[in-house]
Amino acid sequence: LLLTDINMPIMDGLKLISLLRNDSKHNQLPIVVITTEEAALDRERARTIGANEYLTKPIRTAPLLELTQRLLGRDS
8 A cells, every 4th residue: 555645855646656557566556645735637637647545635544544444455
């Protein structure tokens, strides 16, 4: 499971997602974007390149834990 932001130094999160989706070792890795970017275009772009979920900050712990358990195929 990868939790990433869009805005990061050196490489942005969207580039990271793109690289992982094109790598046979990691292309099935569940990816969640957690960011302050609320624009629909950012959300759509992240989903299009392979993010499983897109959350905007601030986030609550309980729903994040439920989401990660679901993505990992575990019961809550």
